[in-house]
Amino acid sequence: MRMHLGICILVLVLGAVPVEPLPRSARATSCNSHNTQNQCAIAGIWRNQLLSEMTLTCQNGTLSGHYYSAVGNAEKEYDLIGRYVQVNSTEYIVGWSVAYKNQYRNARSVASWTGVYYATHGNIKTHWILASYVDPDNYQKTFNTNQDQFHKIGDLPCTQGVVG
Structure with missing residues (x-):
């Protein structure tokens, strides 16, 4: 699967590069409700508006998974890797x-x-910042920032490895 990082500026800066999606057969059977690595509603497979994709597992406040960028030099x-905080019974920061x-x-x-994950909308609304190495004379070109909105497109497959 693929996910996108951000906006057209990022595409222009980094250039679009196709990535290989996860095999569809890997999504055949869901383990979200039976896997102890998935203790929150945000565990699963997510896609943003630029078609970049990520897999998320969650346990004890820690997020882990993989990111598949559909844009940039990826x-x-x-x-x-990340963290989450449960705000109420269904929503997370x-x-x-x-x-x-x-x-x-x-x-x-x-x-x-x-x-923030909004359960009522079924999405994760984010802001992102990308830091890229440039020589010190061009330091002002180091950072790009924008917003992404991720929508859940599936549950994690049973074949997903447990991340410690």
Whole structure:
């Protein structure tokens, strides 16, 4: 699956790069209600308005999973780590980060999202900031920021590995 980072400016800055989606067969059976790694309503597979996708598991205030960027200088999946706070019985404040370095590419950048899961709307509304390495003479070009809105598109497959 794929997820997008942000806005057209980000696409222009980094350039669009296609990524491989998760195999659809991996989503065949849901484990959200039976997996102890998924203790909150935000566990699952999410997609934003630019078609970037992420998987989230949650346990004891910690988010973990993978991010698949549909934009920018990204290739394949990247690890995601973050925290959540339960506001009431169904809603959460969330924050997570992705370092864009994996076995395929080092994009020399890190993105962080912070936002709110609204159960009544079924989405996570976020603000993000992307920091990319540039030489010191161009420091003003280091940061990009905008908003994303994620919608849940599925539950986690039973084959999803448990993240410690």
